[in-house]
Amino acid sequence: MHDIVDKTYQIPYPSAGTEVLLSRLAYIQEQEKMDVIIPNFDAELYSFIKLENKLKTMGIHTFLPTMEQFEERHKVNLNDFGKKYGIHVPRSKTIYNVNEAQQLEKDYEWPLVVKGKYYDASLAYNFDQVKAAYNKISAKWGLPIIIQEFIHGTEYNVTGLGDGEGNTIAAVPMRKQYITDKGKAWGGISISDKQALELTERFMQSTRWRGGFELELMKDKSGDYYLLEINPRMPAWIYLAVGVGQNIPEALTRLAMGWPTPAYTHYDVGKMFIRYAWDMIVDLHEFEQISTTGEL
């Protein structure tokens, strides 16, 4: 993808810690003189938020949620988050032992949603299925596991950008039209939904959210919205927001640079994104280069 990407550097896995990441970024900065980094993987956000000030002294700007915002919106804290800001959230419990889920049978109805700390979710219709999902997800993503009440309804998502002062710089709601087996959007359409935008506005004002985000919402049969998850970064479908008139990556870059960034007030309704996968043909020497030097 040399027509899109000028240069690629591998960076350490988040498990290596912030110091290793910092020294790698210092090396990259010597070569590239970057102005802005926009991290987009859930697991690496913590490290980048921690390093925000150090990166700034190196000349690298970021525009990330505060550590408090990042922690507060975490799946494991969603119940408290809902209470604090008066937003409907499905009831959930964080567990470190699969037997804890057995006690939930009294309070929750089947099915239950078994969720990983960062990623993955499975529906379970009985305790055996809870166990299987618990083992599978915890082996991959670690503990804790979140058991959540299942809300029947239609899933909607909102991506947007907050300036950290309580203002909404951008917000685009989307309905997933095609999903993968993991529930990820493979196609979607921009919609006009006042309720979803009001909920987003309330979220922005009350948390004074800083940076890009994605809200995962479920609208139940009676039309009430439940907030299922807050992802503290732009989603993979961000290009739909650009396509309907709200260039969130550009606005985020402007905010990171401290440039004036007017709020978007309009977007096109009824525009779709359809994702496609594509086979790249790569010479072995390029694979060799990225594998041995971590650069391409």
Next chain:
Amino acid sequence: MRVKNNIAVSDNGFIFNPGSGESFTVNPVGLEMLNLLRKGHPHNEVVTMIQEQYVAEAAQIERDLLDFIEMMRQYRLMQHDDE
């Protein structure tokens, strides 16, 4: 009840509800009924206007129209008059 005023209907019968993101298709008769309803014609007028163009009993058309309206209600394409 009346047809939601924010839904988009194309000439070839494609319906898009911008509030929910759902889309539907209707056949030519359905499209005519829908357009007449959107223009505010009462049911009896819709039945008469359809009967002028198609060979069918008024009672049959009325039944089909009511079924069609009920289906649109279920798909949340209708709203109350005071909304």
